[in-house]
Amino acid sequence: MEFPKLRPRRLRSNESIRRLVRETKLSLDDLICPVFVRYGEGIEEEVPSMPGVFRYSPDKVIDEVKKIRDLGIPAIILFGIPEHKDEVGSDTWSREGIIQRTVRLIKKEVPDIYVITDVCFCEYTTHGHCGVLKNHHVDNDATLENLKKQAVSHAESGADMLAPSGMMDGMVKAIRSALDEANFYEIPIMAYSAKFASAFYGPFRDAAQSAPAFGDRRTYQMDPSNAREALKEILLDVQEGADIVMVKPALSYLDIIYRVKEATLLPVCAYNVSGEYSMIKAAGRLGWIDERKVMWEVLTSIKRAGADMIITYFAKEVANLINRGEMA
Secondary structure, X not given: OOOOOOOHHHHHOOHHHHHHHOOOOOOHHHEEEEEEEEOOOOOEEEOOOOOOOEEEOHHHHHHXXXXXXXXXXXXXXXXXXXXXXXXXXXXXXXXXXXXXXXXXXXXXXXXXXXXXXXXXXXXXXXXXOOOEEEOOEEEHHHHHHHHHHHHHHHHHHOOOEEEEOOOOOOHHHHHHHHHHHOOOOOOOEEEEEXXXXXXXXXXXXXXXXXXXXXXXXXXXXXXXXOOHHHHHHHHHHHHHOOOEEEEEOOHHHHXXXXXXXXXXXXXXXXXXXXXXXXXXXXXXXXXXXXXXXXHHHHXXXXXXXXXXXXXXXXXXXXXXXXXXXXXX
């Protein structure tokens, strides 16, 4: 059948029919909300390069987590900024570390929120790199030993899921083994399996105070030009015991998300990163775009590419729209 009998516009004629035939739909169940927590008391400070995103002290973060929970968002992912940094990031495995204290507090006050913790070192080291340095080079295997300590410490504090983000070779296997040996075999691992060395991370490094003091992270994060290598990294993490795999960033890597979804049966997470968020916020404030519609279009594209869940700084805004029935 062809035109004039075939008219695809029949299914676009009004919003009711468009809703009925819509193939990709965002829901509350897709959302993971990032939360930044820092040392101190009574602190609620907006990140200059990320309008609407704040750093909270542990006493202030509870109200924020309750708001996230009450919006119907099922999970948060925690990033910490410690009071003291050192060469190896020892705050990451201290019982009184910023993440450990915050997780215990959240699980006490908001037990029904699912807490994912970032497992890495860049926010905690004086040099801002994601592991142990030897001669200005990140030592992969020495870093694995510290990752194991960090992972067990987070689990002991009550984290529901761990998300290792440093792109160290063998990190999933090392963490899975450490968790199992400590009888935390029920705690899943969401691996940052295909994390690219992206320029879109700038505002996050402002928020987490984690910019490297020298050099860059291209010796461990992936070359943005490589797609086959991303699948290699994904399949290695699957083999090592990852429960969820992640692609980061999302918007410039929709093709990677699609390939990963086709290559594995595991759930796929995509990280809608800080630069993607801040660009939309900035253009919206200048009146150059319709911020709400662009936000919705971007997140829909990420889900359409194959993401089962999305870490996004837009989580609360999206949840508010869904709850009010005002989807773009």
